[in-house]
Amino acid sequence: MSNPFGVSSASSSTILMPRMVTVAAVQATPVFMNLEASLAKALNLIAEAALKKAQLVVFPEAWLPGYPAWLEYCRDVAVWNHPPVKKLYARLIENSVVVPGPTTEALSAVAAEYRLTVVVGVCERVTEGSGRGTLYSSMLTFNPAGELINHHRKLLPTYSERLILGPGDGRGLRSVRTSIGRIGGLISWEHWTPLARQAMHQAGEDLHVALWPSIGEMEQIACRQYAFEGRSFIIAAGSIMRARDLPLELEPIAEIANDPDKLILDGGSAVIGPDGKYIAGPAFDYEAIVMARINLNRIREESLMMDVTGHYNRPDLFELRLKTGEMTSVPSLAPNPLDDSKLLTTSLPTSEGIPKEMLPDFPENLINSSPSKVA
Numbered sequence: 001m002s003n004p005f006g007v008s009s010a011s012s013s014t015i016l017m018p019r020m021v022t023v024a025a026v027q028a029t030p031v032f033m034n035l036e037a038s039l040a041k042a043l044n045l046i047a048e049a050a051l052k053k054a055q056l057v058v059f060p061e062a063w064l065p066g067y068p069a070w071l072e073y074c075r076d077v078a079v080w081n082h083p084p085v086k087k088l089y090a091r092l093i094e095n096s097v098v099v100p101g102p103t104t105e106a107l108s109a110v111a112a113e114y115r116l117t118v119v120v121g122v123c124e125r126v127t128e129g130s131g132r133g134t135l136y137s138s139m140l141t142f143n144p145a146g147e148l149i150n151h152h153r154k155l156l157p158t159y160s161e162r163l164i165l166g167p168g169d170g171r172g173l174r175s176v177r178t179s180i181g182r183i184g185g186l187i188s189w190e191h192w193t194p195l196a197r198q199a200m201h202q203a204g205e206d207l208h209v210a211l212w213p214s215i216g217e218m219e220q221i222a223c224r225q226y227a228f229e230g231r232s233f234i235i236a237a238g239s240i241m242r243a244r245d246l247p248l249e250l251e252p253i254a255e256i257a258n259d260p261d262k263l264i265l266d267g268g269s270a271v272i273g274p275d276g277k278y279i280a281g282p283a284f285d286y287e288a289i290v291m292a293r294i295n296l297n298r299i300r301e302e303s304l305m306m307d308v309t310g311h312y313n314r315p316d317l318f319e320l321r322l323k324t325g326e327m328t329s330v331p332s333l334a335p336n337p338l339d340d341s342k343l344l345t346t347s348l349p350t351s352e353g354i355p356k357e358m359l360p361d362f363p364e365n366l367i368n369s370s371p372s373k374v375a
Contacts, residue, residue, distance in 0.1 A: 032066035050114035112146030181206030215268025228276030241265035
Protein backbone atom coordinates (compact mmCIF):
# COMPACT_ATOMS: atom_id res chain seq x y z
CA MET A 1 0.00 0.00 0.00
CA SER A 2 1.43 3.38 -1.01
CA ASN A 3 2.16 6.00 1.56
CA PRO A 4 -0.07 9.08 1.02
CA PHE A 5 2.75 11.39 2.08
CA GLY A 6 5.22 9.95 -0.41
CA VAL A 7 7.51 8.45 2.26
CA SER A 8 8.53 4.82 2.00
CA SER A 9 7.54 2.50 4.83
CA ALA A 10 11.24 1.72 5.41
CA SER A 11 12.06 5.39 5.97
CA SER A 12 9.07 6.04 8.21
CA SER A 13 10.05 3.19 10.53
CA THR A 14 13.74 4.12 10.83
CA ILE A 15 14.89 4.23 14.45
CA LEU A 16 17.20 7.07 15.45
CA MET A 17 20.66 5.60 15.85
CA PRO A 18 22.56 6.19 19.09
CA ARG A 19 25.16 8.93 18.99
CA MET A 20 27.71 7.56 21.40
CA VAL A 21 30.54 9.42 23.13
CA THR A 22 32.90 8.07 25.79
CA VAL A 23 33.81 10.62 28.47
CA ALA A 24 36.21 10.51 31.42
CA ALA A 25 36.60 12.52 34.62
CA VAL A 26 40.05 12.24 36.16
CA GLN A 27 39.97 12.07 39.96
CA ALA A 28 43.57 12.00 41.12
CA THR A 29 46.16 13.68 43.31
CA PRO A 30 48.59 16.03 41.55
CA VAL A 31 52.11 16.57 42.82
CA PHE A 32 51.16 19.68 44.75
CA MET A 33 53.10 22.86 44.03
CA ASN A 34 55.22 21.02 41.44
CA LEU A 35 54.05 21.91 37.95
CA GLU A 36 56.56 19.75 36.09
CA ALA A 37 55.75 16.58 38.02
CA SER A 38 52.00 17.25 37.96
CA LEU A 39 52.09 17.77 34.20
CA ALA A 40 53.93 14.47 33.72
CA LYS A 41 51.24 12.71 35.73
CA ALA A 42 48.49 14.46 33.75
CA LEU A 43 49.98 13.33 30.44
CA ASN A 44 50.08 9.73 31.65
CA LEU A 45 46.49 9.91 32.87
CA ILE A 46 45.34 11.28 29.52
CA ALA A 47 47.15 8.45 27.73
CA GLU A 48 45.55 5.91 30.06
CA ALA A 49 42.07 7.32 29.44
CA ALA A 50 42.73 7.35 25.70
CA LEU A 51 43.65 3.65 25.76
CA LYS A 52 40.23 3.08 27.31
CA LYS A 53 38.74 4.88 24.27
CA ALA A 54 37.86 8.13 26.02
CA GLN A 55 37.03 10.95 23.62
CA LEU A 56 36.81 13.66 26.28
CA VAL A 57 39.08 13.81 29.36
CA VAL A 58 38.37 16.31 32.15
CA PHE A 59 40.57 17.36 35.10
CA PRO A 60 39.44 19.21 38.28
CA GLU A 61 39.81 22.87 39.20
CA ALA A 62 43.42 24.12 39.47
CA TRP A 63 44.72 20.56 39.10
CA LEU A 64 47.92 22.04 37.73
CA PRO A 65 49.72 22.47 40.12
CA GLY A 66 47.05 21.54 42.69
CA TYR A 67 44.11 23.35 44.28
CA PRO A 68 45.28 25.73 47.10
CA ALA A 69 43.34 24.02 49.88
CA TRP A 70 45.81 25.51 52.36
CA LEU A 71 43.63 28.63 52.25
CA GLU A 72 41.06 26.69 54.27
CA TYR A 73 43.09 24.09 56.11
CA CYS A 74 46.11 26.07 57.33
CA ARG A 75 46.41 28.73 60.02
CA ASP A 76 47.18 32.43 59.65
CA VAL A 77 46.83 32.56 55.86
CA ALA A 78 45.11 35.96 56.07
CA VAL A 79 47.57 37.57 58.49
CA TRP A 80 48.76 40.86 57.01
CA ASN A 81 52.20 40.72 55.36
CA HIS A 82 52.80 37.22 56.76
CA PRO A 83 56.27 36.05 55.51
CA PRO A 84 55.41 32.30 55.17
CA VAL A 85 52.35 33.07 53.03
CA LYS A 86 54.31 35.53 50.88
CA LYS A 87 56.96 32.90 50.18
CA LEU A 88 54.31 30.29 49.44
CA TYR A 89 52.56 32.65 47.04
CA ALA A 90 55.82 33.26 45.20
CA ARG A 91 56.31 29.49 44.91
CA LEU A 92 52.76 29.10 43.58
CA ILE A 93 53.39 31.77 40.95
CA GLU A 94 56.55 29.94 39.87
CA ASN A 95 54.59 26.69 39.47
CA SER A 96 51.54 28.15 37.74
CA VAL A 97 50.71 27.79 34.05
CA VAL A 98 51.52 30.39 31.41
CA VAL A 99 49.05 30.52 28.51
CA PRO A 100 50.45 29.91 25.96
CA GLY A 101 53.61 28.27 27.21
CA PRO A 102 55.44 24.95 27.62
CA THR A 103 52.60 23.39 29.64
CA THR A 104 49.94 24.22 27.06
CA GLU A 105 52.24 22.96 24.32
CA ALA A 106 52.54 19.61 26.10
CA LEU A 107 48.77 19.35 26.62
CA SER A 108 48.19 20.31 23.00
CA ALA A 109 50.59 17.60 21.83
CA VAL A 110 48.96 14.84 23.87
CA ALA A 111 45.46 15.85 22.74
CA ALA A 112 46.61 15.69 19.12
CA GLU A 113 48.50 12.42 19.62
CA TYR A 114 45.46 10.59 20.95
CA ARG A 115 42.88 12.56 18.92
CA LEU A 116 40.72 13.51 21.89
CA THR A 117 39.43 16.61 23.66
CA VAL A 118 41.13 17.60 26.93
CA VAL A 119 39.80 20.05 29.53
CA VAL A 120 42.07 20.90 32.45
CA GLY A 121 41.83 23.28 35.37
CA VAL A 122 44.99 25.29 36.00
CA CYS A 123 46.32 28.02 38.22
CA GLU A 124 47.33 30.58 35.60
CA ARG A 125 49.96 33.31 35.73
CA VAL A 126 50.77 36.15 33.37
CA THR A 127 54.36 36.92 32.37
CA GLU A 128 53.93 40.15 30.42
CA GLY A 129 51.67 43.17 30.58
CA SER A 130 49.02 43.89 33.21
CA GLY A 131 48.33 41.30 35.86
CA ARG A 132 51.90 40.01 36.25
CA GLY A 133 51.43 39.63 40.00
CA THR A 134 47.94 38.08 39.84
CA LEU A 135 46.90 34.44 39.56
CA TYR A 136 43.71 33.10 38.00
CA SER A 137 41.76 29.86 38.27
CA SER A 138 41.41 28.95 34.61
CA MET A 139 39.91 26.22 32.44
CA LEU A 140 41.67 25.27 29.18
CA THR A 141 39.99 23.27 26.41
CA PHE A 142 42.06 21.53 23.70
CA ASN A 143 40.46 19.86 20.68
CA PRO A 144 41.66 16.64 18.97
CA ALA A 145 43.83 18.71 16.63
CA GLY A 146 45.69 20.03 19.66
CA GLU A 147 44.28 23.56 19.36
CA LEU A 148 43.41 25.61 22.44
CA ILE A 149 39.80 26.40 21.56
CA ASN A 150 38.61 27.93 24.83
CA HIS A 151 40.28 29.72 27.73
CA HIS A 152 37.98 30.58 30.62
CA ARG A 153 39.04 32.40 33.78
CA LYS A 154 36.85 31.90 36.85
CA LEU A 155 34.63 34.97 37.10
CA LEU A 156 34.88 35.36 40.86
CA PRO A 157 37.24 33.56 43.22
CA THR A 158 35.25 32.06 46.07
CA TYR A 159 35.64 33.39 49.62
CA SER A 160 39.22 32.70 50.82
CA GLU A 161 40.42 32.18 47.22
CA ARG A 162 40.26 35.96 46.84
CA LEU A 163 43.40 36.22 48.96
CA ILE A 164 45.47 34.89 46.06
CA LEU A 165 43.30 34.83 42.89
CA GLY A 166 41.99 37.62 40.69
CA PRO A 167 38.59 37.82 38.92
CA GLY A 168 38.28 36.60 35.36
CA ASP A 169 36.25 37.93 32.45
CA GLY A 170 33.32 36.70 30.37
CA ARG A 171 35.19 35.81 27.21
CA GLY A 172 35.27 32.10 28.05
CA LEU A 173 31.52 31.91 28.76
CA ARG A 174 30.77 30.08 25.54
CA SER A 175 30.52 26.63 24.10
CA VAL A 176 32.88 25.42 21.39
CA ARG A 177 32.01 22.99 18.66
CA THR A 178 34.01 19.77 18.49
CA SER A 179 33.69 16.47 16.67
CA ILE A 180 31.82 15.03 19.67
CA GLY A 181 29.43 17.95 20.21
CA ARG A 182 29.42 21.43 21.70
CA ILE A 183 31.43 21.69 24.92
CA GLY A 184 31.26 24.38 27.58
CA GLY A 185 32.05 24.57 31.26
CA LEU A 186 32.07 26.43 34.55
CA ILE A 187 34.39 26.36 37.53
CA SER A 188 33.19 25.51 41.03
CA TRP A 189 30.80 28.09 42.52
CA GLU A 190 30.09 29.60 39.09
CA HIS A 191 27.42 26.89 39.07
CA TRP A 192 25.59 28.97 41.69
CA THR A 193 25.71 32.12 39.56
CA PRO A 194 22.28 32.13 37.85
CA LEU A 195 23.16 34.47 34.98
CA ALA A 196 26.37 32.59 34.19
CA ARG A 197 24.35 29.37 34.05
CA GLN A 198 21.82 30.91 31.68
CA ALA A 199 24.59 32.32 29.49
CA MET A 200 26.03 28.82 29.14
CA HIS A 201 22.60 27.32 28.45
CA GLN A 202 22.16 29.87 25.67
CA ALA A 203 25.55 28.85 24.30
CA GLY A 204 24.03 25.47 23.45
CA GLU A 205 26.08 22.90 25.35
CA ASP A 206 25.83 19.21 24.61
CA LEU A 207 28.58 18.38 27.12
CA HIS A 208 29.15 20.57 30.17
CA VAL A 209 32.36 20.16 32.18
CA ALA A 210 32.14 21.09 35.86
CA LEU A 211 35.50 21.65 37.55
CA TRP A 212 35.59 21.55 41.37
CA PRO A 213 38.20 21.12 44.12
CA SER A 214 35.98 18.30 45.39
CA ILE A 215 32.28 17.62 44.96
CA GLY A 216 30.36 17.29 48.22
CA GLU A 217 26.63 17.03 48.80
CA MET A 218 25.69 20.58 47.78
CA GLU A 219 28.07 20.49 44.83
CA GLN A 220 26.46 17.24 43.65
CA ILE A 221 23.07 18.96 43.86
CA ALA A 222 24.41 21.89 41.82
CA CYS A 223 25.70 19.55 39.10
CA ARG A 224 22.47 17.56 38.90
CA GLN A 225 20.43 20.77 38.85
CA TYR A 226 22.59 22.15 36.03
CA ALA A 227 22.15 19.01 33.96
CA PHE A 228 18.39 18.99 34.51
CA GLU A 229 18.02 22.71 33.83
CA GLY A 230 20.26 22.84 30.77
CA ARG A 231 19.34 19.43 29.33
CA SER A 232 23.02 18.62 28.85
CA PHE A 233 25.41 15.93 30.02
CA ILE A 234 27.67 16.88 32.93
CA ILE A 235 31.21 15.60 33.39
CA ALA A 236 32.12 16.67 36.93
CA ALA A 237 35.71 16.32 38.17
CA GLY A 238 37.02 16.64 41.74
CA SER A 239 40.48 16.11 43.25
CA ILE A 240 41.94 13.88 45.96
CA MET A 241 44.09 15.56 48.61
CA ARG A 242 45.25 14.54 52.07
CA ALA A 243 46.54 16.59 54.98
CA ARG A 244 50.11 15.50 54.24
CA ASP A 245 49.87 17.28 50.86
CA LEU A 246 49.55 20.70 52.50
CA PRO A 247 52.61 22.98 52.18
CA LEU A 248 55.20 22.61 54.90
CA GLU A 249 55.55 26.39 55.20
CA LEU A 250 52.21 26.63 57.02
CA GLU A 251 50.75 25.06 60.14
CA PRO A 252 47.61 22.95 59.56
CA ILE A 253 44.48 23.63 61.58
CA ALA A 254 44.00 21.62 64.78
CA GLU A 255 41.41 19.24 63.32
CA ILE A 256 43.91 17.67 60.93
CA ALA A 257 47.27 18.48 62.56
CA ASN A 258 47.82 14.93 63.86
CA ASP A 259 46.23 13.02 60.98
CA PRO A 260 48.38 13.23 57.82
CA ASP A 261 46.15 10.74 55.98
CA LYS A 262 43.01 12.79 56.59
CA LEU A 263 41.18 13.46 53.32
CA ILE A 264 40.54 17.15 52.80
CA LEU A 265 39.51 16.85 49.13
CA ASP A 266 37.60 13.61 48.60
CA GLY A 267 36.73 13.61 44.89
CA GLY A 268 33.06 13.07 44.11
CA SER A 269 33.58 12.89 40.33
CA ALA A 270 30.58 11.82 38.28
CA VAL A 271 28.88 11.77 34.90
CA ILE A 272 25.28 13.00 34.93
CA GLY A 273 22.61 12.75 32.25
CA PRO A 274 20.31 15.51 30.91
CA ASP A 275 17.56 14.25 33.23
CA GLY A 276 19.74 15.01 36.28
CA LYS A 277 20.39 11.35 37.09
CA TYR A 278 23.78 9.73 37.57
CA ILE A 279 25.27 7.66 34.76
CA ALA A 280 28.64 7.01 36.44
CA GLY A 281 29.75 7.70 39.98
CA PRO A 282 29.93 9.66 42.14
CA ALA A 283 33.23 8.20 43.35
CA PHE A 284 34.62 9.28 46.71
CA ASP A 285 37.81 8.86 48.74
CA TYR A 286 40.12 7.27 46.13
CA GLU A 287 41.86 8.02 42.86
CA ALA A 288 39.85 6.98 39.82
CA ILE A 289 39.09 7.63 36.19
CA VAL A 290 35.30 7.85 36.14
CA MET A 291 34.12 6.89 32.64
CA ALA A 292 30.79 6.58 30.88
CA ARG A 293 29.53 5.86 27.41
CA ILE A 294 26.70 8.31 26.73
CA ASN A 295 24.09 8.67 24.00
CA LEU A 296 23.76 12.30 22.93
CA ASN A 297 20.31 11.64 21.47
CA ARG A 298 19.04 11.77 25.03
CA ILE A 299 19.41 15.56 24.91
CA ARG A 300 16.70 15.67 22.27
CA GLU A 301 14.49 13.34 24.25
CA GLU A 302 14.74 15.36 27.46
CA SER A 303 14.20 18.63 25.57
CA LEU A 304 10.59 17.61 25.02
CA MET A 305 9.61 18.84 28.48
CA MET A 306 12.01 21.74 28.96
CA ASP A 307 14.26 24.01 26.95
CA VAL A 308 15.19 27.09 29.00
CA THR A 309 16.46 28.85 25.87
CA GLY A 310 13.48 27.95 23.69
CA HIS A 311 9.98 26.72 24.41
CA TYR A 312 10.41 27.08 28.20
CA ASN A 313 11.68 30.64 27.99
CA ARG A 314 9.99 34.06 27.80
CA PRO A 315 12.32 36.35 25.82
CA ASP A 316 9.48 38.87 25.61
CA LEU A 317 9.78 39.30 29.39
CA PHE A 318 13.43 38.53 30.16
CA GLU A 319 16.62 39.47 28.34
CA LEU A 320 20.19 38.39 29.10
CA ARG A 321 23.12 40.34 27.66
CA LEU A 322 26.68 39.09 28.13
CA LYS A 323 29.45 41.67 28.38
CA THR A 324 32.73 39.83 27.96
CA GLY A 325 34.77 42.41 29.89
CA GLU A 326 37.85 41.17 28.05
CA MET A 327 41.18 41.70 29.85
CA THR A 328 44.25 42.69 27.87
CA SER A 329 46.34 40.03 29.63
CA VAL A 330 44.28 37.22 28.09
CA PRO A 331 45.97 36.00 24.89
CA SER A 332 43.87 35.78 21.76
CA LEU A 333 42.74 32.35 20.63
CA ALA A 334 43.08 31.11 17.09
CA PRO A 335 39.70 30.85 15.31
CA ASN A 336 38.01 27.49 15.80
CA PRO A 337 37.19 26.21 12.29
CA LEU A 338 34.24 24.21 13.67
CA ASP A 339 32.84 27.06 15.74
CA ASP A 340 29.90 29.26 14.86
CA SER A 341 29.18 31.97 17.40
CA LYS A 342 25.61 32.34 16.08
CA LEU A 343 24.77 28.70 16.78
CA LEU A 344 22.88 28.50 20.08
CA THR A 345 21.14 25.15 19.58
CA THR A 346 22.59 21.71 20.11
CA SER A 347 24.79 20.35 17.36
CA LEU A 348 25.17 16.59 17.70
CA PRO A 349 27.67 14.38 15.89
CA THR A 350 26.17 11.64 13.80
CA SER A 351 26.95 7.95 13.82
CA GLU A 352 24.88 7.05 10.75
CA GLY A 353 26.80 4.74 8.49
CA ILE A 354 29.35 3.74 11.13
CA PRO A 355 29.58 -0.06 11.58
CA LYS A 356 28.53 -1.20 15.02
CA GLU A 357 31.86 -2.89 15.65
CA MET A 358 33.64 0.48 15.28
CA LEU A 359 31.69 2.11 18.11
CA PRO A 360 33.20 2.14 21.63
CA ASP A 361 32.10 -0.88 23.66
CA PHE A 362 31.89 0.18 27.31
CA PRO A 363 29.33 -0.52 29.99
CA GLU A 364 27.12 2.44 30.85
CA ASN A 365 28.78 2.96 34.23
CA LEU A 366 32.52 2.34 34.50
CA ILE A 367 34.86 3.49 37.25
CA ASN A 368 38.53 2.62 37.00
CA SER A 369 40.00 2.87 40.47
CA SER A 370 43.67 2.70 39.45
CA PRO A 371 44.24 5.63 37.08
CA SER A 372 48.02 5.74 37.20
CA LYS A 373 51.08 4.37 38.91
CA VAL A 374 52.91 7.66 38.43
CA ALA A 375 53.72 9.47 41.69
